[in-house]
Amino acid sequence: MSVQSVDRALDVLEALAEQGGQAGVSELAARTGLPYGTIHRLLQTLLARGYVRQESDRRYALGGALVRLGGAAERMVAVWAEPYLAKLVELSGETANLAVLEGDFVVYVAQVPSPRRLRMFAEVGRRVLPHSTAVGKVLLAERGDAAAVFERTGLPRRTDQTITTVRAMLEELGRVRTQGYALDLGEEENGVHCMAVPVLDGGRAFAAMSVSGPAERIDAIDRDELAGALRKVADDFGAAVFGS
Incomplete structure (x- = not known):
């Protein structure tokens, strides 16, 4: 009641x-x-x-009182996410991440690294702008104020692949909405590719889950299979957190 x-x-x-x-x-x-x-x-x-x-x-x-609650909740979400991220590592062989949007920045809140010697790391707690990351694209794709976010933050070039205009970024977010996942094809770091999907709370992207690794290894995985595996794990995690 x-x-x-x-x-x-x-x-x-x-x-x-x-x-x-x-x-x-x-x-x-x-x-x-x-x-x-x-x-x-x-x-x-x-x-x-x-x-x-x-x-x-x-x-x-x-x-400000919400910051205290949010910090505690974020720490618990990171703990709850670990077995789901471990499942993604098992399925893909690559590093798995959980990220959320705080203000205009993406923050990585949990990670399970790949067991391979050559692997990718996004330090937990790291804050990055959303336009050059797959997790950032997923988190902004359904928001009506994405253009305003980009106007505030700018779209600095991280690599030669980074999208640097608002128009092109909005087109990219449209593709993310259509396909249900986002890609970072060397846009944040040269030679690193990433795929991300949303963790949904009642249709809203509460967080993003991703796998990232060297471009040649990520590209060797069947894209549809990887997207399907990511969605299944992210949906299971969302259901466990929100009971839906």
């Missing part, structure tokens, strides 16, 4: 997150369908607990 006030408070927090972390009351009302008065009362409670803050322009933003 759900508690209505808790449901509504969570609706407000999720609406703030979907608006890029801050929004006005009218925007929250439009997104949640809640009356203005209800939203005001919920915001005052969340404000008192530090889960939101009020900006100088009277808009509301996600508050």
Whole structure:
């Protein structure tokens, strides 16, 4: 049995997150369908607990108290992900990663390395821009504000293969949506290829799972088979985390 006030408070927090972390009351009302008065009362409670803050322009933003919860949740997700990443290593022979989007950056939160002597590492905790990585493309593909993210971060060239225009990146994200997976074909690091798929929470990309390795080894794996294996493991992980 759900508690209505808790449901509504969570609706407000999720609406703030979907608006890029801050929004006005009218925007929250439009997104949640809640009356203005209800939203005001919920915001005052969340404000008192530090889960939101009020900006100088009277808009509301996600508050610092969420960082503490988010850090603890992120550590637990990394622990839960390990056996699923190990399964991907077993299936592909390559390094498997779990990444999430924090603000405008991709953060690697868990990894199981390949047992091979020549293998790829993305250090856990590393923050990278999303445009040159398969995980970043997956995490932005379904978002309506991808162009705004690219305008804020720029599209710096990492290698000769990096996509460096907003138009081309939006076309790339369209391909990701169509095929259900993303590729990094030496766009972040020369000689390294990667495939990633989303970990879904109710249709939203909560995280991304990937395998990465030397280009010649990744390219030798049948692409459809690799994508299928990634989706199966990512779906199993999402079901275990979110119970869906």
